Amino acid sequence: MSNALLDLLAERGHLIADGAMGTNLFALGLETGNSPELWNVEAPEKVAAVHRGFLEAGSDIVLTNSFGGTAHRLKLHGAQDRVRELNAAAARVCRTAVDRWKAETGKTCLVAGSMGPTGELFEPLGALTPATGEAAFAAQAEGLAEGGADILWIETISAAEEMAAAVAGAARVGLPIVATMTFDTNARTMMGLTPADFAALAPTLAVVPSAIGANCGVGPAELAQTILGLTEADPQAVVVAKGNCGIPQYVDGAIVYDGTPEAMGVYAWIVRDAGARIVGGCCGSKPEHVRAIAEALKGYTPGERPSLERITEELGAPWSKGGRLSDHAPDGIDEEGGRRRGRRRRAG
Numbered sequence: 001m002s003n004a005l006l007d008l009l010a011e012r013g014h015l016i017a018d019g020a021m022g023t024n025l026f027a028l029g030l031e032t033g034n035s036p037e038l039w040n041v042e043a044p045e046k047v048a049a050v051h052r053g054f055l056e057a058g059s060d061i062v063l064t065n066s067f068g069g070t071a072h073r074l075k076l077h078g079a080q081d082r083v084r085e086l087n088a089a090a091a092r093v094c095r096t097a098v099d100r101w102k103a104e105t106g107k108t109c110l111v112a113g114s115m116g117p118t119g120e121l122f123e124p125l126g127a128l129t130p131a132t133g134e135a136a137f138a139a140q141a142e143g144l145a146e147g148g149a150d151i152l153w154i155e156t157i158s159a160a161e162e163m164a165a166a167v168a169g170a171a172r173v174g175l176p177i178v179a180t181m182t183f184d185t186n187a188r189t190m191m192g193l194t195p196a197d198f199a200a201l202a203p204t205l206a207v208v209p210s211a212i213g214a215n216c217g218v219g220p221a222e223l224a225q226t227i228l229g230l231t232e233a234d235p236q237a238v239v240v241a242k243g244n245c246g247i248p249q250y251v252d253g254a255i256v257y258d259g260t261p262e263a264m265g266v267y268a269w270i271v272r273d274a275g276a277r278i279v280g281g282c283c284g285s286k287p288e289h290v291r292a293i294a295e296a297l298k299g300y301t302p303g304e305r306p307s308l309e310r311i312t313e314e315l316g317a318p319w320s321k322g323g324r325l326s327d328h329a330p331d332g333i334d335e336e337g338g339r340r341r342g343r344r345r346r347a348g
Contacts, residue, residue, distance in 0.1 A: 004150045005061075005210050017063070024050040029046070053287040056287065057287040057291040063114040066144060070139075073116070087140050088143040115153065115166060122162060137170055138173075166179070167207060168206040183217050184218055212230065212238070219243070219259075219316065225311060244281070257285075259284060264292045265295065267293075
């Protein structure tokens, strides 16, 4: 069966994902506490503007505005009965933007249906069962497929049980699946999984994801170390790196990220050297950051795997709390894990 993601990856060698939806919608007037998903029907032109900005920046993959699109998340806004409608609308807005871009430029890009966590705990820690979790994700996936998504993109998951339910629900519609987890607690997810744990989990899911990876988390250094752990555990996996734009800081009553476009370009080189084949940004990432990633990787030939010494020198110390980096290093990654090389290695 044809796989739009793997076909495009085979054609281009690596793919550029987009950046942050929320960050850019807030800049367009979305207020904290309001549902971004409602904007798919109330302000679709603003959602489309975000997609257009990332397409112009060089994204090959654009995620729909549906991160909180399960009934459990929409219930916070009284929209739990609108799952199919809002997810289908999210996919249609993105589909239209991508199709228009292809008509103008000839470039094929993919619509990825974003599926974030439910916000609920699964048994035995909470009330959500595998069956109800799977049904919730299936309802979202059906809406995204109806609206024209090419692939389904499960992201920011912390628990094995939720990942299993999300993949099982997404699998019902038959689209290729990408699955990423968030490692934000001393090289583990909030629920205690390491990158190696995730790599071992992926082949046991209802369908094997076309790509696995990490998104969000703390900052680019932590994300880079996570990618080392994933590719060490499964060198054959197609791996996604979608890191935050620097470190979040609270400034004048708002969360801001300290990453510059130049820093995100360095991050892009490092995660490609670590084995990632799909690279983008997460929280705080605007079109200028994605453009820097795309430009950094244009014609770039990955080099030797980065050591933690190099990551620290160029992005900052991952998980730095006064201890040695090796205190938190994934299995198989040592603190002096390779000779530092020049930053740029380009073909031609």
